[in-house]
Amino acid sequence: MKAWTIDSLSGLSALRMREVVAPLPKPGEVLLDILYAGLNPADRYLSEGLYPARPTFPHILGRDGVGIVSAVGENVRGVKIGDKRLLLRTDVGVSTWGTFAEKTAIPVASLTVVPPGWSDQEAAGAPLVYITAYQALTQWGEIPSSSAAAPPVVLITGASGGVGVASVQLAKALGYTVIALSRSEEKRSRLYALGADLVLDPADSQWRRHSKDYLDATQRKVDLVIENIGGALFTELLDTLGMNGRVSVVGRLAGPVPSFNTAALFFRRLRIGGVAIGTYTITETQQAWTAVLQLLNRNSARPLVDSVHAFEHLPAAFDKLAAGPMGKVLLAVNAA
Numbered sequence: 001m002k003a004w005t006i007d008s009l010s011g012l013s014a015l016r017m018r019e020v021v022a023p024l025p026k027p028g029e030v031l032l033d034i035l036y037a038g039l040n041p042a043d044r045y046l047s048e049g050l051y052p053a054r055p056t057f058p059h060i061l062g063r064d065g066v067g068i069v070s071a072v073g074e075n076v077r078g079v080k081i082g083d084k085r086l087l088l089r090t091d092v093g094v095s096t097w098g099t100f101a102e103k104t105a106i107p108v109a110s111l112t113v114v115p116p117g118w119s120d121q122e123a124a125g126a127p128l129v130y131i132t133a134y135q136a137l138t139q140w141g142e143i144p145s146s147s148a149a150a151p152p153v154v155l156i157t158g159a160s161g162g163v164g165v166a167s168v169q170l171a172k173a174l175g176y177t178v179i180a181l182s183r184s185e186e187k188r189s190r191l192y193a194l195g196a197d198l199v200l201d202p203a204d205s206q207w208r209r210h211s212k213d214y215l216d217a218t219q220r221k222v223d224l225v226i227e228n229i230g231g232a233l234f235t236e237l238l239d240t241l242g243m244n245g246r247v248s249v250v251g252r253l254a255g256p257v258p259s260f261n262t263a264a265l266f267f268r269r270l271r272i273g274g275v276a277i278g279t280y281t282i283t284e285t286q287q288a289w290t291a292v293l294q295l296l297n298r299n300s301a302r303p304l305v306d307s308v309h310a311f312e313h314l315p316a317a318f319d320k321l322a323a324g325p326m327g328k329v330l331l332a333v334n335a336a
Contacts, residue, residue: 023105032103033103034067038099064099064128065086086112087104087110118303122302146219146220160184161327168196176224182201186326223242224248227248246270249274307329
């Protein structure tokens, strides 16, 4: 089968398309002929050695995907050849071969059906970002509002990316007030259409003032930040938080945080926590996905696909991901 492989943790420049022997499904696994695969920043992080996993080589990246079952291992129940299935979070693409290949062996317990009414493209890139957004929103338990008369306020950085869009949709379904940050004027307009209450440009030196002015009308502060960016923006985000504010750290697209003063946490009892859906068990992952679908159904929300790239154009697809998409970037593998 054809697959995109890496032979070292030296970055995406190590990607090579080659012929490899297709895996055989082990007991409890099925072989999935991948139709579409979703790209994620975590794929790049792993390729650069910035992820805890240390796979054996050659390794195949890719953590999201939808496909058709073409072989079934022993002790598999409820799935047969010809069934279409969607991959939820597992070790696929991390320590075992991923979805940037024509075929991938996947534990049957980590599969689910495509949600009714969704296209294959909408489903292919959804699980990782929506389950991540769900953990970011719920890992602190119930979020208390800084005003008893108004809902909690969630501020989302990198709001036009995969996790950002998912966070906007889920936060609105939870009834929160959503402030979204995006540097693109076009994307800011689309974030309003997705339901964001206020959308600001983080490159504007006055963005914190605009946020404060908006919230002052209801005497509120930001209660939760979902942070996808990192870099110098991080310390600015802390200024927006009210008493007992929280930060769910998802990514670091802008790199390390410079000159972070921990005293900024003291007097408002701010809390910072990392988001890692790899800590979910298979059962917890399935439960989170069920909760995600229930929330999306409240507002009739659907995944947003930015672009679909031909299988042979995976490097260009990663360039699109790095440039900042509006929603998910997909790879068409076996899709017609």
